[in-house]
Amino acid sequence: CLHCGEAPCVNAATDGEVYRRPDGIVLIDPEKSAGKKEIISTCPHRVIYWNEEKNIPQKCTLCAHLLDQGWKEPRCVEACPNGALLFGDLDDPDTDISKQIESGDTGEFHPEYGLKPNVRYMDLPKRFIAGEILLKDRQDQCVEGVNVILKDGTKEQVCNTDGFGDFEFDGLDSNKSYSIVIEYKGYRPRELSLEPGKDLNL
Structure with a gap:
């Protein structure tokens, strides 16, 4: 559980089944949540699981x-x-974790969700855009020195x-x-708009 500041599970709760403590920890009330399997689907990170034996949703x-x-x-x-x-x-600001975050070496898991998670990660893979340039009029010949x-x-x-x-930006x-612009002597430049938020191999 990422104990999000904007937790969908908390926002979806109608009777305090899921709640946030003053210290930021998000908890599931085992009595109020009993039998409410739909709570599982409120988490886009999929960290809530169903305890069949106890008939309750659970998480970290x-x-x-x-x-x-x-x-x-x-x-x-x-x-x-x-x-x-x-x-x-x-x-x-004097705790080790605050200093680590301040250093800029941490990141959010799925920042595009906008959930303000209180759990952060180091060394998350960064987005990359890569590809291979071939010349169709030269029987798909690979070309060195194309400006991208x-x-x-x-x-x-x-x-x-x-x-x-091949080329790569990571x-x-x-x-x-x-967007990328491809330039090569003797050919018209070509510009491509790229879908945001995804790794691409063109």
Whole structure:
């Protein structure tokens, strides 16, 4: 669970079946949610599952019951041997997790959902746009040295195709719209508008 600030599961609740605590943790009330399997479909991240035995929806609670008992962090953070997980107060700029976010090294999972998740990730794969340039009038011959320009409305990136006719732009912002211009001597330039938010191999 990403414990979203704009959680669809909380917004869809009609009787407090799913609620957000003052500390930001999103919880499911086991009594109020009993028999309400439709709660599962409210989460676009698909992190809510159905407990057939108990007839209730369930998900990660960030070990809220342990935090209430004085624990400093959830079990997963405590148990991880590689220190891959951080936990702390996002409202305190001096915590390790706040400093990590401030460094710009973290990102949201599916930022296009606009849910303001309180769980963030490091080293998320960045969007890429790649392709291969072939000349139809030369029996689909691969072409080296084709000028490919990537535009996002404010700036441009340029690369040239390699010996296999391939080009690639990576580390791109998933929230931006892009277009590419293909230029090669003796041919008319061609511009393509690209679908936003998706990796593309042209």
